[in-house]
Amino acid sequence: MKSVAVFVVLCLGFVNANLKCEHKIPDIPQAWIDMDNSCTNVVRDHVLEELKAALQYLAMGAHFSRDQINRPGFANLFFKAASEEREHAIKLIHYLLMRGQLTSGVTGLINNYKLAPNVTVWTSGSSALKDALNLEASVTSKIRELIKVCEAAPAFNDYHLVDYLTGDFLTEQYEGQRDLAGKLSTLEKMTGQHGELGEFLFDKELL
């Protein structure tokens, strides 16, 4: 009997000497976590959309940096846009964290293999600007879809998220689109008569 007790004590001692790699999971009330699942899911999906856009811009930057293309101004514009899209993804992640989300399923939030851009070659600066403008338009329409889902959940109209998406995200989308459309218009006019020279000069403006 004694030896059993000693054995148990030894075992406890052994367990206690081990590394404590894990801490306890606290019990927090859940009433404050009020986002509807359908809404959370579409916002999670949109994180990936923003990162896809980031990689698409990175591909544009890579293309215009090439020695055989040599449009450093365009490359500069697109590399900057890539980092901005990544910032948008991070802003959405921070929003979800603030609302008590992302306590599980974080690993599946970004699938690297879905991010690689499909289009990596452009025939001209103007064709890339057109693609960029269309990309922004598609992101804008996806944000509008998010808003629809998040205000339509039967039990919970997510006013706060909708306000955030409308005020912050949509404002940036519309301003960005106007900027791209303006640039494209100027470039089209410059290249109309002067082709290569127009694009060369416009590229230097973007530096």
Next chain:
Amino acid sequence: MKVVLAVFAAILAVASAAEECYTDVVETCNNPSLKQEGVLTKCDAQYGGIVSAESDLQKLANSLIHRSFDFLLMATHYGNYIKNRPGFEKLFRGLSDDLWEDGIESVKYITSRGGQMNFKNVHESLAADAGSLELYELHSMSKALDIEKSLAKQVFDLHKETANHRVDHYDPEIGHHLEEKFMGKQKETIRKLAGHAKDLGNLLNEERDPSLALYLFDQYLQK
């Protein structure tokens, strides 16, 4: 005699390589049909070992981008209200930002040497590593250390390739780029993470519940 011939041949080869663009221009300008196409194909930025190193450089850039997202997810995990460890979140977010910038710089570097980026050319080690990134503190620190070491190994392997004295591989400029942009920084990061892992291991090797030690370590990481 043989040696002299070899040297002569080498000089000829160098001379012709150096004149490729000029020759191309002369040929194109003198040939009406080529002139019509108006395309010079030999005037590029490639020299040294870029052609043979291009694929590995693409893989390195993709690894940097991919790993920057892994660190972003690790930071995200520590930012949720249950983990609530702003210090760990800051550490991993910092690693993510660094790798993202390095990824972009690597893409620019490839093009600076006359190469092209390919976002689908992924290093084998990435496909093999698809575990969960939602980890306890000590686990995540060890994971971060392993990731940084795997990137450092990729840089070393590439450096070795470019130090290969075969004519089409040798490229001290790529080696220099890797040394300057990666090696010093990676050394610092790896040392820092190893120190953190060691400290955490010691702090958690106590009889008490680790929560207070983890809290204090997180406070330290926030500074």
